[in-house]
Amino acid sequence: MFKLENLVRPNIRNLQPYSSARSEYQGTADVFLDANENPFGRLNRYPDPQQMAVKNKLARRNGLPRNSIFIGNGSDEIVDLAFRIFCEPGQDKALCFSPTYGMYAVSAAIQGVELMNLPLRSDFQIDTIKLKPYLEDKQLKIIFICSPNNPTGNTIHQADIAQILTQFSGIVLLDEAYIDFSAQDSWLNVLSQYPNLIISQTLSKAWGLAGARIGIAYAHETIIRIFNRVKPPYNVSTPNQLAALKVLEDEASCIRQIEIILKEKIKLQTALNDLAIVKRVYPSDTNFLLVEFTDATVCYQALRAKGVITRNRHRLVANCLRITIGTPAENEKLLSGLLEQQKELLKLNK
Ligand SMILES: Cc1ncc(COP(=O)(O)O)c(C=O)c1O
Structure with a gap:
């Protein structure tokens, strides 16, 4: 009781x-x-x-x-x-x-x-x-x-x-x-x-x-x-x-921003799923994505070197980064950073 x-x-x-x-x-x-x-x-x-x-x-x-x-x-x-x-x-x-x-x-x-x-x-x-x-x-x-x-x-x-x-x-x-x-x-x-x-x-x-x-x-x-x-x-x-x-x-502004963030999240989910270095994008009811990579720490460091900071959650969920949804331009920067990293890895593995 x-x-x-x-x-x-x-x-x-x-x-x-x-x-x-x-x-x-x-x-x-x-x-x-x-x-x-x-x-x-x-x-x-x-x-x-x-x-x-x-x-x-x-x-x-x-x-x-x-x-x-x-x-x-x-x-x-x-x-x-x-x-x-x-x-x-x-x-x-x-x-x-x-x-x-x-x-x-x-x-x-x-x-x-x-x-x-x-x-x-x-x-x-x-x-x-x-x-x-x-x-x-x-x-x-x-x-x-x-x-x-x-x-x-x-x-x-x-x-x-x-x-x-x-x-x-x-x-x-x-x-x-x-x-x-x-x-x-x-x-x-x-x-x-x-x-x-x-x-x-x-x-x-x-x-x-x-x-x-x-x-x-x-x-x-x-x-x-x-x-x-x-x-x-x-x-x-x-x-x-x-x-x-x-x-x-001004709740209307907040709602507009949420709409943009949620649209960006869907775009990002699709783009991330197309990358070979991404193993899984977990479903999300939030403004971030939990993403499993082939090697999260390597990706984290590669992104960091390009000025894009994500959260390395590898110790909590194996090989996962937590990525906040940013502005459309920020999300583009994240994706191009990951794409570059993927190309570099492919070159190394040849
Ligand atoms: C689940 C959860 N609760 C609370 C907080 C902190 O919220 P606040 O900024 O209101 O202290 C965070 C921040 O990341 C969070 O992820």
Whole structure:
């Protein structure tokens, strides 16, 4: 049985959160002498600690109450806070399905929490039979599911996620960083059915705002309240809040960019599949392709020498590079680099 009080670490349950000047007085006034700010300048005031304007926009867009939304300094902050809220160092555990996004392991290590890795099956889906015994582990507090997954690019089966949500009495953190590129629905539509579900999204990918560090967690308001108590008071800067508002106000531009990226992805998939040095292009619900080469490291280095940087994921998935979809010109450069490399290899093998 899911019981939030039992999951939250005692020190967090008893935490007296910092009461910032801007959370103590939120109204308008002529004179603000309460936060030791410099009265001169343009960025002299602390930001809104609750990021109300951004939350209002997201609440309206997604048809959700504002108090079910948390804004983090990137979704990496949401992962970090989840560990700090739910996992007692040296005692509790978390679990993820490998290969997956590397920050879960880093945040676990920082918090001194064991992160168990259950390998995905060869089709990159969750092995629910192997997962079963883990669900009984009383020390297991968080399961991370990344869907669509990085670096494999696929969406995790809906039925498997639903099963985990109902059978596991801890927190399920569903990382939907790439959901805006996917034809599949977000789990936001059914958030209210699952009290143990935290959905994390980001403006860093499809929304084109990686530089502004805006991550979003959606969950039941009792969970969001705890995140708000634990976060640093002014965790999202004023310029970043304004940048978030700007992109959210112009969703049409974002949709146009996604359309270009997805068209480019199809073109790139076809062109890559025609190369002899490419063994396989995995299907992708994201803005990147996981590509198996005859020798990934050789291709990575050849591309790097030509000024094209990809991500070598060979250690996670044998002989694979993860390639982000760029502009049409950038993708051309990638392809011509690979073609040149292929010609050189053919010459060597003659
Ligand atoms: C699956 C996944 N989650 C989260 C992030 C980080 O997002 P943010 O920029 O919001 O911290 C990334 C970035 O690569 C990612 O791949």
